[in-house]
Amino acid sequence: MRFEQTRTILHHLAPDYHRAVSHYYQALADGDVSPRVRLMLDYLIDHEQHRALALGEYCHEASPHVLDHWFKGMEINFPEAGADMIDEAARTDLDQLVKAAVSYKTNLINYFTYLLDHCTNDETLYLFKTLKYQEEKAMKRMIRHAQGLADL
Numbered sequence: 001m002r003f004e005q006t007r008t009i010l011h012h013l014a015p016d017y018h019r020a021v022s023h024y025y026q027a028l029a030d031g032d033v034s035p036r037v038r039l040m041l042d043y044l045i046d047h048e049q050h051r052a053l054a055l056g057e058y059c060h061e062a063s064p065h066v067l068d069h070w071f072k073g074m075e076i077n078f079p080e081a082g083a084d085m086i087d088e089a090a091r092t093d094l095d096q097l098v099k100a101a102v103s104y105k106t107n108l109i110n111y112f113t114y115l116l117d118h119c120t121n122d123e124t125l126y127l128f129k130t131l132k133y134q135e136e137k138a139m140k141r142m143i144r145h146a147q148g149l150a151d152l
Helices: 006-029 035-061 094-117 122-150
Strands: 002-005 070-074
Touching: 002 006, 006 035, 006 094, 006 122, 035 094, 035 122, 094 122
Parallel strands: none
Antiparallel strands: 002 070
């Protein structure tokens, strides 16, 4: 059983996850990709970089009481953003890129759901409910954006 502190999750693990995903998208964008995929990658890179910065800013403003909260008896680790989630087909297939992006988001949403089940503090519970909601909303917005690109 592991222990995890909210401060570590918000200041290191989650921003690093978003930066890693952004890096994978950037590496894909640096190669030869289709025009629709390029537009989607620009959107995804910007979104992931923004999320990493927003979490860092939150840590500077958040209550120490919330940041110092410990999750005890954690049975799963923070998800890893593996480069293998993006298939080479994503260079030319918008659907494959969206599939990978949804997988990255789903990993975070599932982890935040797990944390919600293990919260013992109301403020921390509210924080992770908010983060989960933001990721769900971002995923829906991303899918709508991809649908718009597919209609071009």
